[in-house]
Every structure is written in structure tokens, then in C-alpha cells.
Amino acid sequence: MHTALDDWFIREILVHEAALAGFLRRCWPHRDELHDLRQEVYVRVYESAGRALPQQPRAFLFATARHLMTDRLRRSRVVSIEAMGDLEPLHVLIDEVSPERWCGGREGLRKLAEAFDQLPTRCRQVVWMRRVEELAQKEVAMRLGISEKTVEKHLARAMRLLAEQCHGQVMDMAWGRRQARERRHGQQGD
Known part of the structure; x- marks a missing residue:
């Protein structure tokens, strides 16, 4: 039936x-x-x-x-830990950090901080609340007075822009124009 x-x-x-x-x-x-x-x-x-x-x-x-x-x-694509077997023969020392690696990490962190500072205001706010303060998406939306979908879009855009900046790619022209406009007019929103 x-x-x-x-x-x-x-x-x-x-x-x-x-x-x-x-x-x-x-x-x-x-x-x-x-x-x-x-x-x-x-x-x-x-x-x-x-x-x-x-x-x-x-x-x-x-x-x-x-x-x-x-x-x-x-x-x-997920590889099970059992499939990796015993890691001892690899002589992996997790606690040991070479000076080169330490400097590379510091440089990466500096690049990330600079890229974060260049994000549009609203994207920067969303990233901070979601990734640093670890707020739920709904909470971020309520605090900023925007929809959850808009929070998702800002976060996705910010992650893309951060990746482009940190990996040395040219930022997209629209973002560059908006940044210049925000600097000229002192606008807050995105």
C-alpha cells in the first residue's frame, strides 16, 4: 500500500x-x-x-x-592509526623543535596576523568569534545581528582570503578595492 x-x-x-x-x-x-x-x-x-x-x-x-x-x-582518504603501525621506527620526536622550524612557525604566525588584520571588518569579527572565542554560529549571528547563513559566508570568505594571503597568492581585486574604500571612508561594515 x-x-x-x-x-x-x-x-x-x-x-x-x-x-x-x-x-x-x-x-x-x-x-x-x-x-x-x-x-x-x-x-x-x-x-x-x-x-x-x-x-x-x-x-x-x-x-x-x-x-x-x-x-x-x-x-x-582517512587512514587508520592501526594502518600506520608502530611509529617508533620512524624516529619521530614530537617534542624536539629545530631552530629552523621554530623560526618558520613564528614567520607563519606573523603572516597570519598580518592577513587577519587586513580582513574586512565583518569577516574579521566573525573569524574572531568563531575560531578564537569558539562561539556557536548561532551566537555569532545573534551578537552581530546577521543571519547564520551570512556568518557562514563571512567565515568562508575570510578563510579563503587568509589562505591566499598566507600562501603568497594575489588577493582578489574586489577585496582590495573594498579594503581601499574602507580605509578612505572609515566604514565599519562589510
Whole structure:
């Protein structure tokens, strides 16, 4: 006996089976896992729809497939400690820090501090609250009077900009223009 959820699933999700199969074939390198992968996508979509029906079922289906593939790739890269075996033969001395390493660490920290100081004001506030004060995303959003999604965007942007600065890449032009404008006008927000 079909439930309303079953009918929705057949009508809104299973009609995209051929497109999903093609997408998985193009994106997933392990052909022997395609059937299981597709079934797991269906299970995730069905279970999620049981809690709340997605507004855009097709987009939700493909987003779920992308997330599942990402999860599987991430899990496949994890190396177990047992697989590493005994570390003693490697002669790894964790407590010993060479002068070169100590200076390199100090230099890296200096670069990070300079890059942090150059972040747009709002990005800097978000990074400080999330990473230094270790506040929850919801708490940061409340304190700054912005949405949680905006907190995520500021944090992602800040991390990208910090990485670019610390690794010697050229910062993006929009950020440079905004920094110059903030300096000229003394603006606070981003």
C-alpha cells in the first residue's frame, strides 16, 4: 500500500532515475559501486523527505548525490592509526623543535596576523568569534545581528582570503578595492 510519501517519491524523484544514473556514471570513478551509490542517494532523499518535503525535488536529489560522493571520498582518504603501525621506527620526536622550524612557525604566525588584520571588518569579527572565542554560529549571528547563513559566508570568505594571503597568492581585486574604500571612508561594515 502506497503512502503519500511513496507517491511523492515516485512522482518527483524516481522520474529522474536515468539522469541520476548518468550523473553518477560521469562523476563516480568506481563503476562497481554505482548501483549501491544510487540506492543510498534514494534512501537519504526518502528519509529526508519523511521529515520535510524539499521545495525543489530534482535539485535536492542531485545535491544529495554530490554530498554522498563527497562523504565517500572523504572517508576513503582517512587512514587508520592501526594502518600506520608502530611509529617508533620512524624516529619521530614530537617534542624536539629545530631552530629552523621554530623560526618558520613564528614567520607563519606573523603572516597570519598580518592577513587577519587586513580582513574586512565583518569577516574579521566573525573569524574572531568563531575560531578564537569558539562561539556557536548561532551566537555569532545573534551578537552581530546577521543571519547564520551570512556568518557562514563571512567565515568562508575570510578563510579563503587568509589562505591566499598566507600562501603568497594575489588577493582578489574586489577585496582590495573594498579594503581601499574602507580605509578612505572609515566604514565599519562589510
